[in-house]
């Protein structure tokens with residue numbers, strides 16, 4: 001399970017690129033849990049909010 005502070009991978013990586021590796025970033029930190037969920041890209045700090053339903057659908061794995 002995940003909680004606030006958990007790091008997760010999503011099925012679709014973020015559009016940003018990690019400078020050191022040149023790869024697309026796909027590590028998000030859960031920053032809010034409720035009916036809606038907020039995750040923050042650990043590479044660029046972009047925040048995405050989605051419903052819990054969408055999150056469960058898009059979640060690949062909890063790291």
Ligand SMILES: [Zn+2]
Pocket residue numbers: 014015016017025041042043044045046
């Ligand atoms: Zn990003």
